[in-house]
Amino acid sequence: MTMMQRDDGADDMPDLWAGAVDLGALGRSLGFALRRAQAAVAEDFAARFGPEDIRPIQFALLTVLRHNPGLRQTQVSFALGVKRTNFVPLLDELTGRGLAERRQVPGDRRAAALFLTRDGAALLDRLEGLARAHEARFAARIGAADYATLLGLLHRVADRALDEG
Amino acid sequence: MTMMQRDDGADDMPDLWAGAVDLGALGRSLGFALRRAQAAVAEDFAARFGPEDIRPIQFALLTVLRHNPGLRQTQVSFALGVKRTNFVPLLDELTGRGLAERRQVPGDRRAAALFLTRDGAALLDRLEGLARAHEARFAARIGAADYATLLGLLHRVADRALDEG
DNA sequence: TATTGTTATACTCTATAACTATA
DNA sequence: TATAGTTATAGAGTATAACAATA
Numbered sequence: 325m326t327m328m329q330r331d332d333g334a335d336d337m338p339d340l341w342a343g344a345v346d347l348g349a350l351g352r353s354l355g356f357a358l359r360r361a362q363a364a365v366a367e368d369f370a371a372r373f374g375p376e377d378i379r380p381i382q383f384a385l386l387t388v389l390r391h392n393p394g395l396r397q398t399q400v401s402f403a404l405g406v407k408r409t410n411f412v413p414l415l416d417e418l419t420g421r422g423l424a425e426r427r428q429v430p431g432d433r434r435a436a437a438l439f440l441t442r443d444g445a446a447l448l449d450r451l452e453g454l455a456r457a458h459e460a461r462f463a464a465r466i467g468a469a470d471y472a473t474l475l476g477l478l479h480r481v482a483d484r485a486l487d488e489g
Numbered sequence: 490m491t492m493m494q495r496d497d498g499a500d501d502m503p504d505l506w507a508g509a510v511d512l513g514a515l516g517r518s519l520g521f522a523l524r525r526a527q528a529a530v531a532e533d534f535a536a537r538f539g540p541e542d543i544r545p546i547q548f549a550l551l552t553v554l555r556h557n558p559g560l561r562q563t564q565v566s567f568a569l570g571v572k573r574t575n576f577v578p579l580l581d582e583l584t585g586r587g588l589a590e591r592r593q594v595p596g597d598r599r600a601a602a603l604f605l606t607r608d609g610a611a612l613l614d615r616l617e618g619l620a621r622a623h624e625a626r627f628a629a630r631i632g633a634a635d636y637a638t639l640l641g642l643l644h645r646v647a648d649r650a651l652d653e654g
Numbered sequence: 655t656a657t658t659g660t661t662a663t664a665c666t667c668t669a670t671a672a673c674t675a676t677a
Numbered sequence: 678t679a680t681a682g683t684t685a686t687a688g689a690g691t692a693t694a695a696c697a698a699t700a
Contacts, residue, residue, distance in 0.1 A: 344564075344568075345553060345556075345557050345560065345564065345565070345568035346553075346556040346557050347552070347553065347556070347568065348552050348553070348555060348556035349552055349617065349620060350549055350552050350553070352624065352640065353549075353620070353624065354530055354624060354627050354636070354639070354640065354643075355527075355530045355531070355534060355545050355623075356545075356549060357639075357640050357643035357644055357647070358523060358526055358527050358530060358643060359527075359545075359570065360570065360643065360644065360646075360647035361523055361643040361644075361646040361647045362520075362523050362524075362527060363570055363647065364646055364647045364649060365519055365520045365523060365646070366520070369520060379666085380520050380521075380524075381667090384515055384518075384521060387512070387513045387514055387515050388510060388511075388512065388513070388515070390513060391510075391511040391512070391513035392510050392511050395510065396681075396682095397681070397682065398680090398681065398682080399509070399510060400510070403509075403510035403512065405524065405525065405528055406667090406668090407668075407669070407670095408681080408682070408683090409668095409669080409670085409671095409682090409683075409684085410667075410668065410669080411682095412682070412683060412684085432676080432677075432680095432681080433675080433676060433677085434674095434675065434676045434677070434680070434681040434682070435676095435680090435681060435682080436681080436682070452514065455514060455518070458520075459517065459518065459519060461653075462519050462646055465645070465646065465649070465650065465653070466642060466645045466646060470642055470645070471519070473638065473642065474519070474522075474639070474642040474643070474646070475517065475519065475522050477631060477635055477638065477639040477642070478519075478522035478523060478525065478526040478639070479522055479525065479526075480630070480631045480635070481525075481526040481529055481530065481627055481630065481631060481639070482522070482525035482526045482528065482529045484529060484630070485630065488626075488630070544689085546690090561658080561659095562658075562659065563657090563658065563659080571690090571691090572691075572692075572693095573658080573659070573660090574659090574660075574661085574691095574692085574693085574694095575690075575691060575692085576659095577659070577660060577661085597657095597658080597699080597700075598658095598698080598699060598700085599657070599658040599659070599698065599699045599700070600657090600658060600659080600699095601658080601659070
């Protein structure tokens with residue numbers, strides 16, 4: 325129950341103490357609510373995928389490659405919301421670990437088509453089990469119906485209408 | 490309508506192209522949905538608060554100081570979900586700009602009590618108008634009722650039950 | 655001994671500019 | 678001229694370890 329720090333270096337960030345503080349308008353801030361939810365989800369993800377040494381964006385990349393073998397680098401980076409310039413080292417790490425690979429594109433010698441390797445596919449098989457448990461945790465926390473509602477609302481927030489600024 | 494890059498350095502990360510790619514299980518991933526929503530909200534925040542040179546966490550800090558004058562550094566950092574070690578330079582920047590200040594605590598010479606300065610309060614008055622417009626944009630995007638629902642669901646995701654791992 | 659604030663440091667994420675080799 | 682991928686770099690965000698002053 326105590327929210328004290330562990331002796332030395334390692335802090336923790338107790339969401340529990342926050343209750344004692346008046347957050348004012350932050351309580352009605354979408355950005356702040358997203359931040360808190362992100363932290364909770366990221367913590368659970370790290371606990372499950374950490375032993376496999378896989379971060380969220382890496383899992384997302386492997387998943388996109390499985391469902392879209394042969395996509396160009398730029399297409400994948402855009403789908404993930406990662407600038408193509410930052411995508412390079414991200415992909416490099418996975419290719420370096422033998423999980424993904426670049427292949428030449430017949431018609432265009434500039435382009436690289438991306439594929440999962442056999443090892444990458446095998447790893448992803450295992451990761452998908454972790455992912456299901458990860459999602460299930462939050463579905464259980466707020467209820468399956470609200471979980472589905474939440475996913476839909478988040479995507480509606482992200483999918484800006486074309487007539488908006 | 491084109492999602493081409495602007496000539497040179499500046500990429501953009503078109504969420505629109507993502508539709509052409511099969512995201513597979515990512516479509517049912519809470520973390521990925523949070524990431525997309527975060528990006529949309531952060532973009533709007535930056536457009537509005539950028540001219541004031543205020544980032545989300547800085548606005549959050551100013552807001553907490555207004556509603557809780559005299560709190561200790563550690564309490565504020567915990568309320569914001571920022572480790573106290575990372576909180577130091579964050580607060581330093583605001584005190585350096587004359588927006589917040591540390592004061593001595595009578596009973597404890599280790600501690601620092603935090604307050605908004607007059608300038609900080611004046612700035613926050615203006616920022617709160619920007620914040621209202623910022624929130625209103627997303628309330629309008631998905632509807633006021635769904636916006637309220639979304640806020641509630643996000644906080645339920647973050648507020649872990651005590652009997653959970 | 656424990657806590658408050660602090661420094662130093664490292665790693666990840668994100669962003670811009672500019673380059674190369676192709677087209 | 679424009680595009681695909683790349684490099685270099687800088688700014689934030691976040692993490693751990695360890696210290697001084699004080700309790």
